[in-house]
Amino acid sequence: MMITLLSPMQTVCLAQQLADRVYQGDCIALSGDLGAGKSTFARAFLKALARDESLEVPSPSFALVQPYDTPKGPVFHYDLWRLSGPEGLYELNWDEACEAIMVVEWPDRAEDLLPQEALHVHLTYGEKEEERHLTMSGWPESRLMGLSV
Template sequence: MQAPVTIHLPDAAATEALAARLAARARPGDAILLEGPLGAGKSTLARAFLRAASGDPGLEVPSPTFTLVQGYELPIGAAHHFDLWRLDGPADLAELGWEEAREGIVLVEWPDRLGPLAPADALTIALTPGAAEEQRVATLTGWPGRLAGLA
């Protein structure tokens, strides 16, 4: 088992750079689980990931807080950004197209709502606020062999 990778992110630009490095390593079938309290930077990281993966820094990436899921067509295939904050548990995922979305890349905010549907091979990114407003600490676990040189 690979040891967690901890990355200190001093500002939003560092968070965006991490997202771009992850996007370059992502492939269809990947799940990226974004953990952390409100305001920890989960949406910022997901938005930057999708922009980098699309090759379009101006890509419109609305928060899926109310729609629960947003889909994107990327050069490497489909991606879905889920925000499960308003779900009580995994029972509602079927109607959101979870199984179909798993064929592409899924980014999931509030992955604790996945319950037993959480992919065992996912990359989990736990974000915690740092000392200053834009500072974050990202702890990455999963993706054995794919996180080398990421920090």
């Protein structure tokens, strides 16, 4: 499924809708170039899960993982940009996180440790400055039906 997002607000809107559709054990794998909107998507997704627009969502770039308690249960936000290899995931509560809700930026660095049932969300630059193309794959179409911006 491919959606064109014309502004960061549309990215936020889509992330909020997706947060309503996740359950414990789900993994959202966010990929795309630097500045393509992964962090915008992740912040909106986490704030929606927490049901708290004022929630501070720091980038987990240096800690690599940031855990959250939400009404839907535990959530782990990973930024694997600085991960030296997938074996390092075991030191970051990866096994526990796979039972929770996960948001993983730079998921390719997890290699085959990424859950097979992950929803892959890939963001690319569009024609205009704020435009992005978002592609989703990995979940049945029935779980994505009705998403709109």
